[in-house]
Amino acid sequence: MAEIVGVVERLWRYPVKSTAGERLTQVPVDDRGLAGDRLYAVRDGEGKLGSGKNTRRFRRMDGLLRLGSRLGNLLDGPELLDPLGRAVADPVAFLRAYLQRDDVTLAREDTVSHFDQLPVSLLTTATLDWVREAVPTVLVDERRFRPNILLRTPPGTRPFVEDDWFGREGELKSGARLAFIRSSERCVMATAAQPGLPHAPEILRVLARAHANRLDALATVSGPGLLRVGDRLRLL
Structure with missing residues (x-):
């Protein structure tokens, strides 16, 4: 029952x-x-995904948890929010400055799961x-x-x-x-x-x-x- x-x-x-x-x-x-959950990830030049830990697939990138994200239409990219909750105009440029890494990008999931x-x-x-x-x-x-x-x-x-x-x-x-x-x-x-x-x-x-x-x-x-x-x- x-x-x-x-x-x-x-x-x-x-x-x-x-x-x-x-x-x-x-x-x-x-x-x-x-729908839309973990659809995007911060990805570095080696293809590793930004995370709170280092593993075969993930790269520890401190500070990501202080940022926010929201998604309107699944066909559009996500909005990235700074630590004060404000939407940033250029997510990739912001991430490179914020993380002090020039090899990161905001990547949509393809053949490799983000989970x-x-x-x-x-x-x-x-x-x-x-x-x-x-x-x-x-x-x-x-x-x-x-x-x-x-x-x-x-x-x-x-x-x-x-x-x-x-x-x-x-x-x-x-x-x-x-x-x-x-x-x-x-x-x-x-x-x-x-x-x-x-x-x-x-x-x-x-x-x-x-x-x-x-x-x-x-x-x-x-x-x-x-x-x-x-x-x-x-x-x-």
Whole structure:
């Protein structure tokens, strides 16, 4: 029997990977994820994507999280916002000056995915409230964990309830379905400073002790549809 596990409280997409997100009231979702999410990335001369960490695919570029991005039409490029929230006239010129790198450009996704892992991340308020209680001296909201969906869960829901959903599907009113696979292993981006949120290394320490540094539910899209704030998620 289907079980209602929460209500969509906020929706976020990140038009330029590793910049601050854009709040939405509704957005289509398909097998790539939310329309426009991580559609663009800052790419250097070696083809690596700007990130908060260094890996085979990613290049650490400090300061990206202080920038914002928003997307109007998917056919147009994104707007890039400076640390004060102002749209910049020439994103590439701004990025080269801001990052002090003359080899970066703003690249649209082609054959190589811009996602770190899976296309959709969901976080419950039960888990987020636990983090707030675990680090009471730190300002915590969902922006630190960059979910696409913040799900309001009923009072009394245990933290990390997302773990119970792996291997199951969730369905929303539009018919959109998410197949929950696993959680994200958290990195320094969860602790990094961004507008309104200071540097907070304590967050990773408590996550490491309590939950093996993992938090959220990562999902693939098993049925396209529309995500809307206020819609209920039914676990199938």
